[in-house]
Amino acid sequence: MDPLLNPYTPNAGAKPPIVVGRxxxxxxxxxxxxxxxxxxxxxxxxxxxxxxxxxxxxxxxxxxxxxxxxxxxxxxxxxxxxxxxxxxxxxxxxxxxxxxxxxxxxxxxxxxxxxxxxxxxxxxxxxxxxxxxxxxxxxxxxxxxxxxxxxxxxxxxxxxxxxxxxxxxxxxxxxxxxxxxxxxxxxxxxxxxxxxxxxxxxxxxxxxxxxxxxxxxxxxxxxxxxxxxFPQIGVLNSQDAQTAISRPASEENVEFTPEALALAEEITGGYPYFIQELGSAIWSVAETSPVTKQVVQEAEPAYVAKLDASFFRVRLDRATPLQSAYLRAMGGLGPQPQKASDVAAQMGRTSENLAPTRAELINMGLLYTPEHGYAAFTVPHFDKFILRAMPTLEVPEKRNSGRKAR
Ligand SMILES: Nc1ncnc2c1ncn2[C@@H]1O[C@H](COP(=O)(O)OP(=O)(O)O)[C@@H](O)[C@H]1O
Ligand SMILES: [Mg+2]
The missing domain is CATH 3.40.50.300 (P-loop containing nucleotide triphosphate hydrolases)
Incomplete structure (x- = not known):
């Protein structure tokens, strides 16, 4: 479709053509x-x-x-x-x-x-x-x-x-x-x-x-x-997610088949930012209306590559090797909140030993603590990204704590 008319807004704070679910x-x-x-x-x-x-x-x-x-x-x-x-x-x-x-x-x-x-x-x-x-x-x-x-x-x-x-x-x-x-x-x-x-x-x-x-x-x-x-906002429900994908396009006279919408919802998990990125990638690939499921499948690799290179990457780039290893160990355990001791065990360390690293990641806004003793990613789908970016978990050598063992 004409890039000039691309109606999606994959930028931080950018007002989408339609704000649903709020x-x-x-x-x-x-x-x-x-x-x-x-x-x-x-x-x-x-x-x-x-x-x-x-x-x-x-x-x-x-x-x-x-x-x-x-x-x-x-x-x-x-x-x-x-x-x-x-x-x-x-x-x-x-x-x-x-x-x-x-x-x-x-x-x-x-x-x-x-x-x-x-x-x-x-x-x-x-x-x-x-x-x-x-x-x-x-x-x-x-x-x-x-x-x-x-x-x-x-x-x-x-x-x-x-x-x-x-x-x-x-x-x-x-x-x-x-x-x-x-x-x-x-x-x-x-x-x-x-x-x-x-x-x-x-x-x-x-x-x-x-x-x-x-x-x-x-x-x-x-x-x-x-x-x-303290209201929490999060993923859009199914109907809102599909509206967020389809409405901006239909205002430009481009429609989606129901199967295409269902797949787009599934790929994005209903996250607003991911909806904008996927919508934008679909727009680039699509040639005719209605957009079909095949077109959504075709757009997915560009969508993933864009997220990896920008949204996720900027966050990982700021992390030290030890912080990255911590994120990787967490990602290996899945998207849900993880206990500090479980993450440490993955890394062959103790949670006391890793407490400063965990605190740094919280301070950087990469992790938050939904309840005492647990940490979770502040960025949705970060677990999947970190597994793509770091296929194996490599924990940097422990630094000498100053007391030389001779
Ligand atoms: N209600 C919504 N429906 C559809 N897209 C939205 C909605 N709210 C935000 N977006 C899109 O999501 C992305 C992230 O929005 P932003 O407000 O920057 O998120 P946050 O401040 O929570 O990180 C932007 O690309 C924006 O256009
Ligand atoms: Mg913001």
Missing amino acids: DDQLANFDLLLARLVRGRTEQSMIITGLRGVGKTVLLGQFRSKALAANWVTVEIEASKHEEDAFRRDLFFKIRSALFELSPKARWDDRLRRAASVLKSFSFTFDPSGSVSASLDVEAADGSADSHVLSMDLTELVLAIGEAASTRDRGIVFLIDEIQFLQRPQLEALITAIHKTVQRTLPVTLVGAGLPQIAELAGDAKSYAERLFK
């Missing part, structure tokens, strides 16, 4: 905004799921809905920032939100107050004051400048929430890759949002991240459980 989350988001506008409280959500299931796309849908409802959005893609970089990122995003609420010339007391608090916050990471020079208000000394992150964020978010409410606007923080926030950063955000909920300000936070995100401890955990639902 009606519940979208309805929940509508309800959340509508209730906050009425001064009611409502649990917000942190969407969790494996790589490629559509978390970023869903946040994008939330963003469109928020903008349509005249909310101000503060979008953050979390990374493993140190605290100062995190503060700096928030500063610039919140500054934009202030200007979005109203141009500077029309700031009222509440907006000026929020700008003053923001300026004072900026001194915590930029004592020279150069980043906040353009705000031309006096800093609100003593507000948001304690250097205690949870206190500073609480004061800042309250100030901007109050400014927004005087304009009958709300503010929604949309945080992607939220698992990369360092624990004190996540806890500080949760504490700040908790305070705004108590004051019934129209401020909320919606996040998306890998499944381990729900693990928190202490006060932050009890707040988090009250403030957020």
Whole structure:
């Protein structure tokens, strides 16, 4: 088919022509905004799921809905920032939100107050004051400048929430890759949002991240459980998967036979990203409508090769030989969560010995811990990939631990 008309979107965060299977989350988001506008409280959500299931796309849908409802959005893609970089990122995003609420010339007391608090916050990471020079208000000394992150964020978010409410606007923080926030950063955000909920300000936070995100401890955990639902998104059900494959094509007047759709669903396992990659490969191979099962079979090798060379490969390329061996040992055991001791046994080592390797892989976002003592791949079908990429398990020589045996 004409490559110019290929309707599939095999790219991270790329909005597909049709977003299927997310009606519940979208309805929940509508309800959340509508209730906050009425001064009611409502649990917000942190969407969790494996790589490629559509978390970023869903946040994008939330963003469109928020903008349509005249909310101000503060979008953050979390990374493993140190605290100062995190503060700096928030500063610039919140500054934009202030200007979005109203141009500077029309700031009222509440907006000026929020700008003053923001300026004072900026001194915590930029004592020279150069980043906040353009705000031309006096800093609100003593507000948001304690250097205690949870206190500073609480004061800042309250100030901007109050400014927004005087304009009958709300503010929604949309945080992607939220698992990369360092624990004190996540806890500080949760504490700040908790305070705004108590004051019934129209401020909320919606996040998306890998499944381990729900693990928190202490006060932050009890707040988090009250403030957020943690809906998991994952594979599409059979009907939605088939719609996700067929509808983009039928909008271009290309149909699929039922057998072709069934096979495409089976190959992709219903994973949104895999559906886009396979759809795109099918489009390249297909010459006539309807697309048959044979065409899907013909497209499969290119689909697998593309995934291996990109989606999977980038993840393996960052791993050391020992980390790769760990992934390979896990893959040999299958796609389900694996016990640390079973993986270690495959490698002829102990789980204590491999604990640092496992922790590194979790920290890199390649594995997560669905329950204590277990780890699972964050990337669907990674078990099959790793067996293709590393047909045999080779464990690197144990490094000398420093004590030379002579
Ligand atoms: N509901 C959906 N239906 C069909 N395809 C989707 C859907 N959501 C996402 N996709 C596609 O899946 C891929 C991964 O989406 P993305 O949002 O980047 O996933 P994640 O953020 O969970 O890793 C993209 O190619 C996107 O076009
Ligand atoms: Mg994403």
